[in-house]
Amino acid sequence: xxxxxxxxxxxxxxxxxxxxxxxxxxxxxxxxxxxxxxxxxxxxxxxxxxxxxxxxxxxxxxxxxxxxxxxxxxxxxxxxxxxxxxxxxxxxxxxxxxxxxxxxxxxxxxxxxxxxxxxxxxxxxxxxxxxxxxxxxxxxxxxxxxxxxxxxxxxxxxxxxxxxx
Numbered sequence: 001x002x003x004x005x006x007x008x009x010x011x012x013x014x015x016x017x018x019x020x021x022x023x024x025x026x027x028x029x030x031x032x033x034x035x036x037x038x039x040x041x042x043x044x045x046x047x048x049x050x051x052x053x054x055x056x057x058x059x060x061x062x063x064x065x066x067x068x069x070x071x072x073x074x075x076x077x078x079x080x081x082x083x084x085x086x087x088x089x090x091x092x093x094x095x096x097x098x099x100x101x102x103x104x105x106x107x108x109x110x111x112x113x114x115x116x117x118x119x120x121x122x123x124x125x126x127x128x129x130x131x132x133x134x135x136x137x138x139x140x141x142x143x144x145x146x147x148x149x150x151x152x153x154x155x156x157x158x159x160x161x162x163x164x165x
Contacts, residue, residue, distance in 0.1 A: 009047045009072070011060055013039040045072060062153055064093030064101050066130045071103055073153065076123065076131060083122050085111035090143045090151045094135040094160055104135030106156055108142060 004010050019040040022030030033041050045058040057074050064071040073091040080089035088108040093101035107119060116137040124132045144152040 006050050007047055009045055009057065012042045012044045012046050012054070012056065014042060015039045064091070064103050066093075066101055066103070067099050069128075069130045071131050073103070073151075076103055076105065076127070076133070077151075079123055079126050080105055080107060080119070083114075083119065085109050085114040086119075088143045090153065090156060091133075092135075092153050092156045092160065094157075096135070099130075099134075102135035103131060103133050104160065105133050105137045106140050106143060107137055109139055 013035070015038050019034070019038075022034060035041070043060045044056045045060055045063065046054055046056040048054045058072040062073055064073060071093070073093075076091040077089050080086050080091070086107055087110050090106045091103050092106075094104045096102045105119065105123075116139075119137045120133045144155045146152055
């Protein structure tokens with residue numbers, strides 16, 4: 001289904017006797033989740049390599065949409081964590097009137113000398129223009145995570161929204 005080649009990211013779809021037939025009494029949700037030819041949309045973004053090994057890299061719902069481009073937060077978080085002063089990081093999309101959304105980083109730093117501009121420039125050197133941290137960088141003591149270690153981006157979005165009001 002909409003096959004792409006090795007090392008190309010896309011949504012992971014599955015098909016077979018193991019998938020559900022649909023949502024009980026919810027035709028709309030069923031049509032959004034299962035394609036007409038029987039593929040189940042997982043909502044996971046990933047890719048496979050030359051050895052047919054699959055890698056899940058993000059969730060479709062968490063993608064940041066900047067000027068029509070899709071930006072995976074996990075990609076920017078990985079770049080941020082490669083900075084020598086960054087202990088941990090999280091990225092969310094924040095609303096923007098012109099671009100739709102902009103990537104905003106939350107960073108735990110071990111160096112008090114590092115500032116927002118340093119982090120933004122570090123990322124800008126490694127990404128396309130639309131992936132830059134134009135939504136800003138906020139330094140925090142810790143990144144909110146659930147018991148399994150998953151970043152709670154929803155909590156960060158709620159905190160950001162509270163600051164606007």
